[in-house]
Amino acid sequence: FCGGTTIENSQATIEKLWESHIGTILDFSAEGKENEEDFNLAMNETIASIQKAKSESSIPFSVFKPTGLARFALLEKISSKLKLTKEEEIEKNTFEGRIENICRIASENKVPLFIDAEESWIQNEIDDIAIAMMQKFNKNEAWIFNTLQLYRNDRVDHLEMLLKLATEKKFFVGLKLVRGAYHEQEIERAKEKGYNCPVHTIKENTDIDYNKALTLCIENIDFVSVCAGTHNEESSALLVELLNKHNISKDDKRVYFSQLLGMSDHISYNAAKEGFNVVKYVPYGPVKDVLPYLIRRAEENTSIAGQMGRELTNIIEEKKRRRNA
Template structure:
């Protein structure tokens, strides 16, 4: 298959020279691990102390990785990407709120987003994070099969109702709904809730999507079990595939608590796991839908190859590629130009509230070998091309 990801003219078609310079500077900064660590600490302190740094954050890291502070604020970016056939997934990225009225607020926000995206072709999905709808410790207690107090039972019922309300509106509006995955020690509670919603709303096609973190070695077996239950209960499986975002935390906890490490032993094994799951889903594509969330070129080529060998159309609505906004434009925009379905996760929210997400993005770029260098090399190549 031809190497389509080398085309930087397509990759950065919507970026001005000034945008490229800013991106180059930002990734240069991110490349330095000590700088990221210090910058993260200083930023947290400045925001906590109400120091006037939001303008600086907004003009650098925020604008590169986020769409804006509100849905309307994101529209210029959404429209610009859509001119190149790259769709957006509005991701309300406010984290760390652990009180009931904040969970209700997050739910109302997702309902609002569903109404917002219903009429917009550029916005094919809605998404939410499980801990936006309920307490982490409650998910954990249920995953660990511990007995709930009467108060916790009522609390869990409210969590379940939030999921139900959002899934029903997604079904009514015919908008696929992506439910993110989080740490392994709370994930089973999320999986069970999501499977119940699939059983109810995915009879004709996948509306509710769960997420598989494929740095976990047990996920293919989980998917095979889910597939058997889907066959038995006559529902379709919607699945977002990602490698995962909590590796260090997962390994540390497993070591501290003396249980088997849930993470694949190395990157090669994770890559194989991801690709094996992708192949399995294509073998069962008549009852599945795939949102392939990856910044990995090899996995992207594999999915392109599987589409071709399966005799499916490039723009089959069961098949989507996804990347994060601000990263891997060489994958997103070149795939879109070739006619594949592509969507960028577009985080948004108040600057202060989105900072945990932004810090994680910066740390991830620093820790993933080669990722930042790849971005820098591609930007440098495009800058050189434009000069010539």
């Protein structure tokens, strides 16, 4: 589930995946830090991953988590539109400067860059920055990608707004579509604070919105690039269907499938074998930083009804097949 502690010792994983025509997204798993030194380290790691991606076709994207670059409490305050102190204003400017620096380097080096999504109560600030970065750097092609979590009940509306804005302001949209990683926390916090729950409480509604978003992206492929981050077989099949319907080539660089390293391999490897663009998220970093990330991802995936059971069934069936072969 993890590439290694550094970019260098993730190389074996990168090469192994590439043998099966699966690309790598190197994901430095640092989040929830509290000091400037750690924030600058995360920025420099992201820049190093961009430089690495620039020189290797096996690494088609880079990524960063905004919570690796600023204090959570600061992002919460900005997203809530509360008045900031002078010190916080400086922090905010430094945070936004870090992101702009990363985005500029990615676009100059022609490496598409994902901005990961966070909890809904800090996401407003991240969306604002992501849209500003798209307007600035996606004038001719999508280099900067925002991440939409489709378990949120407002994301299809957000996507429609973004498509309209891009048409008006003439920029390209980059999007990674995921279902979402903070479902329980979102429900609990909404209950605790007494506001309307921002996420779907019925999984089928998340699936409906995910597939709507995927359809919208492909219908607007002229100015949208999309990475479908999904472990869901139905959504993966829908993407194949949409590409066929709109006569989009399997290897069109504007469309990617993505899964986490070690998860839903049957989707990743089969899609790659059929000639589709596939990438695996490969977390790396100090063990103490990677573990919380992996635990959250594992929890997120056990909450995906049926998927893990299906993987187990696939493994058992394959073992039977090999035994009888």
